[in-house]
Amino acid sequence: MNKSKIYPWYFAAGAIFIYTALSVVPGIIGIGYSFTDWSAYSKELNFVGLKNFIDVFSGNQDYLQYILNTLLFTVVTTAAKTGLGLLFALALSRNIKAKNFHRGVMYMPSVLSILIIGLVFTSILNPKNGLLNEGLRMIGLESLTQKWLTDPQIAFWSVMGVDIWRGTGYIMTILIVGILAIPNVYYEAASIDGANGFKKFTYITLPMLKQTLAVTIVLNVLYGLKVFDMVYALTNGGPGHRTEVMYTAVFKQFSQGLYAAGTTISSVMFIFMVIVGYFMIKILTKDEVIE
Amino acid sequence: MNAKTKKTVLTVLKNILAWIISLIMLIPLLLIVINAFKPDSEALTLSLKLPEVWEFSNFAVVIEKGKLGTSFLNSLLYAGSATVITVILSSMAAYVLARRRGKADNRLYMYMVLGIVIPINYVSLMKVMQVTQLNDTRLGIILLYVALQLPFSVFLLYGFVSKVPVDLDEAAVLDGCGPWRLFFSIIMPMMKSSMVTAAVLCFLNTWNEFVMPLYFLNSSEKWPMTLAVYNFFGQYSKSWNLICADILLTCLPVIIMYIACQKHIVGGQTAGAVKG
Numbered sequence: 415m416n417k418s419k420i421y422p423w424y425f426a427a428g429a430i431f432i433y434t435a436l437s438v439v440p441g442i443i444g445i446g447y448s449f450t451d452w453s454a455y456s457k458e459l460n461f462v463g464l465k466n467f468i469d470v471f472s473g474n475q476d477y478l479q480y481i482l483n484t485l486l487f488t489v490v491t492t493a494a495k496t497g498l499g500l501l502f503a504l505a506l507s508r509n510i511k512a513k514n515f516h517r518g519v520m521y522m523p524s525v526l527s528i529l530i531i532g533l534v535f536t537s538i539l540n541p542k543n544g545l546l547n548e549g550l551r552m553i554g555l556e557s558l559t560q561k562w563l564t565d566p567q568i569a570f571w572s573v574m575g576v577d578i579w580r581g582t583g584y585i586m587t588i589l590i591v592g593i594l595a596i597p598n599v600y601y602e603a604a605s606i607d608g609a610n611g612f613k614k615f616t617y618i619t620l621p622m623l624k625q626t627l628a629v630t631i632v633l634n635v636l637y638g639l640k641v642f643d644m645v646y647a648l649t650n651g652g653p654g655h656r657t658e659v660m661y662t663a664v665f666k667q668f669s670q671g672l673y674a675a676g677t678t679i680s681s682v683m684f685i686f687m688v689i690v691g692y693f694m695i696k697i698l699t700k701d702e703v704i705e
Numbered sequence: 706m707n708a709k710t711k712k713t714v715l716t717v718l719k720n721i722l723a724w725i726i727s728l729i730m731l732i733p734l735l736l737i738v739i740n741a742f743k744p745d746s747e748a749l750t751l752s753l754k755l756p757e758v759w760e761f762s763n764f765a766v767v768i769e770k771g772k773l774g775t776s777f778l779n780s781l782l783y784a785g786s787a788t789v790i791t792v793i794l795s796s797m798a799a800y801v802l803a804r805r806r807g808k809a810d811n812r813l814y815m816y817m818v819l820g821i822v823i824p825i826n827y828v829s830l831m832k833v834m835q836v837t838q839l840n841d842t843r844l845g846i847i848l849l850y851v852a853l854q855l856p857f858s859v860f861l862l863y864g865f866v867s868k869v870p871v872d873l874d875e876a877a878v879l880d881g882c883g884p885w886r887l888f889f890s891i892i893m894p895m896m897k898s899s900m901v902t903a904a905v906l907c908f909l910n911t912w913n914e915f916v917m918p919l920y921f922l923n924s925s926e927k928w929p930m931t932l933a934v935y936n937f938f939g940q941y942s943k944s945w946n947l948i949c950a951d952i953l954l955t956c957l958p959v960i961i962m963y964i965a966c967q968k969h970i971v972g973g974q975t976a977g978a979v980k981g
Contacts, residue, residue: 420874421801422884426813429798429855433820436833436852444829502726509716510723518967519727522734525963525970527913527931530952533938534733534751537945543750545736583730587971640824643915647935664827668920673828680826691822698860699818 441684448678454671466678476655477663477679484659487574488638494578495634496627499585504615506586507593517590520583528580532647535576539563539648563649570657573648577641585630592626593619625700632694639687737956741949748946763950767937771951775926776933782843783929784911787850792904794851795858796866800892802859803867804874814863820856827920834921841923849921850911858903865899866892902969905962909970912959930955 448467451460470477502520510516523531538545539562547559562572600618609617642661645651651658651666660679667676736751741763743756767773802814830849831840839845869892877887893900915931922928925936934948934955941947963970 417805417807420878420884420887421804423801425801425884425888426798429794429859430813430817432794432848432852433817433855435837436830436849437820437823437825440826440830440833441823443832444826447829447832502722505719506723506726509719511720513723516723516727517971518964519730521967521971522960522963523730525909525913525959526956527915527959529913529915529931529935530956531733533934533948533952534737537751538733538736540750543752545732545751545753548752579729591971636822661824665919668828668831673831676828677826680824680828683824684826687823688819691819694822695815695818698821699815 441681441688444677444684445681447674448681450674452673452677454673462674466674467682469675470678470682476658477675479655480658480660480663480679481682483570483657484639484641484661486570487577487641487659488635490574491577491581491638492631492634494574495581495585496631498578498582499589499630500623500627502582502586503589503593504619507590517587521587522583523580524584528643529647531576531580532644536563536648539572539576564653566653566656569649569653573645573657576648577644580644581634581637585634588626588630589623592623596622628697632697636694639683737949737952740945741953743946745944745946748949749943751945751949760946763946764954767947767951767954770941770947771933771937772925773930773933773951773954776928776930777954779843779927780912780929780931783846783850784908786847787854787911788904788907790847790851791854791858791907792900795855795903796862796893796896796900797888798855799859799862800866800888800896803863804871814859817856817859820852821860825853827916831920840921841927843927846917846922846927846929849917850914853914853917854907854910858907861903861906862896862899866896869895898969901966902972905966905969909959909962 449461449463451462451465469475470481472478506513506516541547541559541561541564544562546562550556550559560568560572563569596619600622601614604614604618640661641659642665645657645659645662646665649657651662655663660683664676664679667673667679732753735753739753739755740748740751742759742761743763744758744760747754747756747758798817802810802817834840834845837845839848873891873895874887877891882891912929913931914929915935918927918929918932922932925933928936934951937951938948
């Protein structure tokens, strides 16, 4: 059979064209624009060499801090979601009454708009009359009440906390599916050989979940590096710039017409992600393309 | 304690833990529902107290003041069209790439899937939008949504279409079937359930999308619901009853869809992660 006749290349053309034009091309021309003084205030476009990159990495301005914040957010939320998700998945995969109800509820935050979750939490975390502080006062833990979103020491942790609330159920659901897919005979055989619960976990459950865990970690890291909605809705980078991440900084530059700075941060990220992304894609498409 | 009571205690504890977590997950949603029905005087902040007076007119107020009618239709148009285009284009692409599997085809597939990873450069994307005259247009937003959703959709469908037996294609070709008919009347029906999964996920993601319109839609009459809610929040930041009513109406389609298509959503989002 002639493959190129039955499976003509132009079937893929539409997808490749739209994706290339609207996500790859901007990434590439963005790199070009990072070497210019592109802004909303001047029609002229001048080549400025590495100036924008030096601005980002020299630490004279706060950009480096935004990059570090983004990395901190990514590491903390990924670790917490994966850890809690695994813990809950182990506890809740078997012997739970009304399990469909629980899973449905725990998964739900990940289908709701992140922006809206952020808006609701601005009220819950309100220091004066928000539900969290009111609740703490009610049970006599007045001392634990905080200015969750306005105290510079705490704000970023609150943002990460809300994001962990949102994302843990999703990881848990994926891991439960993974755990239930492990054939029971392994555990039975291990029991006969006298393995205890912990040994079963480290020698059966964990190795069998390796690929699933790898994929969820990749997805979480990707989400973390690109985070925008959650921070924008909760603090919009404040107080000061304490909770600023890369994408909120880019949006601020963009709204102020400082296009060169915005495109430079984006390009740094683009190049980084294309390199790292290759390995991430390898994890996502494992056992798929080879053959 | 003997082994049996120990097990019973453990099961009870597990169930209590499940209820605690579920409750923590449900509280924000309960907050929205309860407060959406409160009169102005009771809704200076979100609380779990039930309304003393049930105020149903909040919804009418937000529909009028928040222009929810227009933004609902916008969201429906954007999410609906983007979903149809994405699913058709990605299933065609996934199908030929999965069937050909030459060196170049595998590279193209990797190139498409790389889209899951690479970040969008919104600043230079604006340049592309201006040059192509798509900035601040409905068509522009739809195409942006399509571009955003295509990589994951191709990734998802590639896995499924690989499982459709090739013998079918061969038989059809021997009977004189051309590539278009082969795909649309033989392969597509076999992929139906995975296409529904891809469609549901695409619709959910685009319904919730907020960043693209924030950058590329300046005129408020073109705003989707997420952006309209955000704007409404800025204007009525003290009237949590109205904000909740607005949020509830915005989330309602998603929640209904989630309840109706839970299997597809969870199945689709986990398909990539769990193999075997």
